[in-house]
Amino acid sequence: MIEKRIIDAINNAKSIAILPHVSVDGDGLGSSVALALALEKMGKDITVYIEEEIPATYEFLPGKDYVEVYKSNPKKHDLVLALDTGDLARLGKRIEIFDNTDLTINIDHHTTNTEFASLNLVKTTAAAVGELIYQLIKMLGISFDESIATCLYVAISTDTGGFRYSNTTPITHQITADLIDNGADVSKISQLVFETMSLKKLRLMGLAIDSIEIFDDGRVAFITVTNEMLKKVGAAEEDCDGLVNVARNINGVEVAVLIRQRTDNEYKINFRSQNYVDVSAIANKYSGGGHKKAAGCTVRGIMEEVKEMINKDIREVL
Amino acid sequence: MIEKRIIDAINNAKSIAILPHVSVDGDGLGSSVALALALEKMGKDITVYIEEEIPATYEFLPGKDYVEVYKSNPKKHDLVLALDTGDLARLGKRIEIFDNTDLTINIDHHTTNTEFASLNLVKTTAAAVGELIYQLIKMLGISFDESIATCLYVAISTDTGGFRYSNTTPITHQITADLIDNGADVSKISQLVFETMSLKKLRLMGLAIDSIEIFDDGRVAFITVTNEMLKKVGAAEEDCDGLVNVARNINGVEVAVLIRQRTDNEYKINFRSQNYVDVSAIANKYSGGGHKKAAGCTVRGIMEEVKEMINKDIREVL
Numbered sequence: 001m002i003e004k005r006i007i008d009a010i011n012n013a014k015s016i017a018i019l020p021h022v023s024v025d026g027d028g029l030g031s032s033v034a035l036a037l038a039l040e041k042m043g044k045d046i047t048v049y050i051e052e053e054i055p056a057t058y059e060f061l062p063g064k065d066y067v068e069v070y071k072s073n074p075k076k077h078d079l080v081l082a083l084d085t086g087d088l089a090r091l092g093k094r095i096e097i098f099d100n101t102d103l104t105i106n107i108d109h110h111t112t113n114t115e116f117a118s119l120n121l122v123k124t125t126a127a128a129v130g131e132l133i134y135q136l137i138k139m140l141g142i143s144f145d146e147s148i149a150t151c152l153y154v155a156i157s158t159d160t161g162g163f164r165y166s167n168t169t170p171i172t173h174q175i176t177a178d179l180i181d182n183g184a185d186v187s188k189i190s191q192l193v194f195e196t197m198s199l200k201k202l203r204l205m206g207l208a209i210d211s212i213e214i215f216d217d218g219r220v221a222f223i224t225v226t227n228e229m230l231k232k233v234g235a236a237e238e239d240c241d242g243l244v245n246v247a248r249n250i251n252g253v254e255v256a257v258l259i260r261q262r263t264d265n266e267y268k269i270n271f272r273s274q275n276y277v278d279v280s281a282i283a284n285k286y287s288g289g290g291h292k293k294a295a296g297c298t299v300r301g302i303m304e305e306v307k308e309m310i311n312k313d314i315r316e317v318l
Numbered sequence: 319m320i321e322k323r324i325i326d327a328i329n330n331a332k333s334i335a336i337l338p339h340v341s342v343d344g345d346g347l348g349s350s351v352a353l354a355l356a357l358e359k360m361g362k363d364i365t366v367y368i369e370e371e372i373p374a375t376y377e378f379l380p381g382k383d384y385v386e387v388y389k390s391n392p393k394k395h396d397l398v399l400a401l402d403t404g405d406l407a408r409l410g411k412r413i414e415i416f417d418n419t420d421l422t423i424n425i426d427h428h429t430t431n432t433e434f435a436s437l438n439l440v441k442t443t444a445a446a447v448g449e450l451i452y453q454l455i456k457m458l459g460i461s462f463d464e465s466i467a468t469c470l471y472v473a474i475s476t477d478t479g480g481f482r483y484s485n486t487t488p489i490t491h492q493i494t495a496d497l498i499d500n501g502a503d504v505s506k507i508s509q510l511v512f513e514t515m516s517l518k519k520l521r522l523m524g525l526a527i528d529s530i531e532i533f534d535d536g537r538v539a540f541i542t543v544t545n546e547m548l549k550k551v552g553a554a555e556e557d558c559d560g561l562v563n564v565a566r567n568i569n570g571v572e573v574a575v576l577i578r579q580r581t582d583n584e585y586k587i588n589f590r591s592q593n594y595v596d597v598s599a600i601a602n603k604y605s606g607g608g609h610k611k612a613a614g615c616t617v618r619g620i621m622e623e624v625k626e627m628i629n630k631d632i633r634e635v636l
Contacts (some may be wrong), residue, residue, distance in 0.1 A: 163481050163494075164508035170495035176481075177491035190482035191592075195567040199532065202568055206527030209520055218517070249513040250520055274509075 002121050003139055009103055009119060010140065013079035015045045017097050018066075020083050021090040022051040026158025026193065028084040029058050029067075031107075031129045034151035035081070036066040038142045047075075051092040060192055061154060062147035074100045082117060084129040086110035107132050127167040130155025134175050146183030153184035154193060162194055203233035208243050212250075213307075219254045220314055221247035222307060226261045248272040255279065255314050259307065262298070267306055270296045282313045320439050321457055327421055327437060328458065331397035333363045335415050336384075338401050339408040340369040344476025344511065346402040347376050347385075349425075349447040352469035353399070354384040356460045365393075369410040378510055379472060380465035392418045400435060402447040404428040425450050445485040448473025452493050464501030471502035472511060480512050521551035526561050530568075531625075537572045538632055539565035540625060544579045566590040573597065573632050577625065580616070585624055588614045600631045 010016070018035055020028030029050070036046045040063075049070040054061075070093065080101040085108060088095055098104060106117035109126040126132050130152045137148065156176060160168045163176075180186060197205075207229045213222045225240055240260055247256035255277050258270040269286075271279035273293045280295040288297020299306050328334070336353055338346030347368070354364045367388040372379075388411065398419040403426060406413055416422060424435035427444040444450050448470045455466065474494060478486045481494070498504060515523075525547045531540045543558055558578055565574035573595050576588040587604075589597035591611045598613040606615020617624050 161508075163475075164505065164512065166503075166505035168498070168504045170499045173491040173495035173498065177488035177495070180486070180491065181488045185484075186486045187482065187484035190479075191567075194482065195563075196569050197567055198569045199530075199536070202527055202530070202564070206524050206530075209524030209527070212517075212520070212524075214517065245513075246520070249509075249515055251514050251516045 002119060003136070006105055006107075006119050006121060006136070007139055009079055009105060010039065010042075010044075013044065013077075013103070015075075015077045015079075016047075017075075017077040017080040017101065018046065018048045018083060019080060019085065019091055019094050019097060020048070020050060021085045022092040024050050024052070024055070025084075026058060027128045027130055027155045029054065030061065030151045030153075030155030030158070031083045031133045033061050033063040033066060034130070034148050034155065035083070035133050035137070037063040037145075037148045037151065038137045038140065040066075041142050042140070047077075049094050049097055051094060057193060057196075058154065062150055070094045070097065072096070077101050079103045079105065081105040081107060083107050083133070084109070086112045087114040088116050107136070125169070127165075127169060127172045128156045128159035130159065131171060131175055134179075144178070144182040146185075149179040149182035149184040150189060153179045153186075153189055157189070158193060162190070198239070200233050200235040201239040204229065204235040204239050205243065205246065207233065208246060212247060214250075215311055216315065216318055218250075218252040219318060220257070220311065221250050221253045221255075222257045222259060222311075223247045224259045224261075224303070224307075244270040244272050248274060254318065257310060257314075259303070259310075261303070265302065266298065266300050267303070268296065268298050269306075269310065270294075277314070277317055281317070282310070285313065320437060321454070324423055324425075324437055324439060324454070325457055327397055327423060328357065328360075328362075331362065331395075331421070333393075333395045333397075334365075335393075335395040335398040335419065336364065336366045336401060337398060337403065337409055337412050337415060338366070338368060339403040340410040342368050342370070342373070343402075344376060345446045345448055345473045347372065348379065348469045348471075348473030348476070349401050349451045351379050351381040351384060352448070352466050352473065353401070353451050353455070355381040355463075355466045355469065356455045356458065358384075359460050360458070365395075367412050367415060369412060375511060375514075376472065380468055388412045388415065390414070395419050397421045397423065399423040399425060401425050401451070402427070404430045405432040406434050425454070443487070445483075445487060445490045446474045446477035448477065449489060449493055452497075462496070462500040464503075467497040467500035467502040468507060471497045471504075471507055475507070476511060480508070516557070518551050518553040519557040522547065522553040522557050523561065523564065525551065526564060530565060532568075533629055534633065534636055536568075536570040537636060538575070538629065539568050539571045539573075540575045540577060540629075541565045542577045542579075542621075542625075562588040562590050566592060572636065575628060575632075577621070577628075579621070583620065584616065584618050585621070586614065586616050587624075587628065588612075595632070595635050599635070600628070603631065 018032045020032045032048045048067045074097040104117035106120045108122050111124045113122045208223045211224045244258035254274050256272040260268040273279045278292045280290045283295035283297040286297035336350045338350045350366045357364050366385045392415040422435035424438045426440050429442045431440045526541045529542045562576035572592050574590040578586040591597045596610045598608045601613035601615040604615035
């Protein structure tokens, strides 16, 4: 059993590196720090290396003292674990740490995982890698505490969109029950992770809502975000994340489009569909890609003409 | 044990009425319809009486064929169950049904419950009455199915704000695990209940965001909603629900205020605090009330003067 071999590897190692994927998210970081806290209890010497700074949202995570932004010249470790990382490219320049370690472990839940390590634990039915780390900590016989529970709660709740995505399973909820039992503070964490928004992002959302255009009897909604809008509220590129869902969630909307101006005549376009429209087919037309219900592409031209063109593409499949 | 007496009462009854509270919400309606679906399997004759029409959000609930908007002249029932109802006033005019029935049961989780029925099952640790109905259905030995699981999932997820409020317990998640196992469709229900918003409400939110005023280094945020704004987007009074949270969720905000114009010189004011400010003390000053972190009052005057007055009150306790 692969779990047994992973446990042996951990037991035999002294110095351990943990690597979540680049542009780390709640699952990658929460799982990594939870495992660090647990392995610390076994007397291990642990470092979690990340590619960029900790995102502001996750600065409250206990155990962030284990986290180090990787620069260069990797230390020698007995063991390295890559978490929530589908392939080696997702390690960024921390591939150096991976290459510099003899024994490597890959714990992940992506269907696209390339099984790139010496030992690979890939469970695609897991909603979050946090679930796999929960089970690993149990198998290691380490007791849970509030800090570990908090980190795993963040991992699982973020990767399931707050228990709302279709990846959420009975196991997700069973594990979460145990995390709350071990001290995870539901309302405090939820407020920090899901509710809090910067004033800049909120003001950008206000402008985005003002920009909404509705077509085809309410079945198509466009949001337009220009550079001028970003400048007006002092928002950054990342503040556009999720804005397309504002349009998708309007009652009756089947296709939602976010047009994000990049330069004077270049636009990044995000598509979402609610039920039956395959938006990846539209994105493909413009050398973009994605899934049936979430896709994107980049288009050049004059704003009004681009909108009209996309609208026509949508109308054909609506 | 009270549960045993409730089960006996149900077993002995043929015609059963179920009454959730007025202005029915996800827990009241979901619990009622879930119980109706379960008791139907026992061959009972069931009606769920509600005070107003089913809210649009919950029209997808299976088993809504059992639901009837009560008019007058109650039928005679062998047994009536009031669910999620703290006191008799919360039954509205359906008190007539209650008064017309010899055997009455009260199943609730409000700390303020007045134990108004023949048999009272009040568990204030339950996050939702949906949890109590889940346990009751188990004790009745009725098998769960997708419809019952869906209704109870709606009940529990709405009363916990999508598993985000502090009332969420390990038991909440254990029950939810079982509901998903029995067929509750997480992403479909979550989309319908939590994500979807009417265009009118969204446009009102856009105007509300535009109206945000920030004071005291970002620790106080005001949102103002005028009658003109409602008219502009065709929104209704109920579309103002939750708008105060938009201000409360801004990073760094301790006190959020929603000023809702009712007439030319009358304003309904909602307060929320994030951590330490007791907003009920401010609301009390104007003959309002509420809790430490959520309170409200009504104030008359000129808009700008009202704002300044409230702002001064807040500054004193900030």
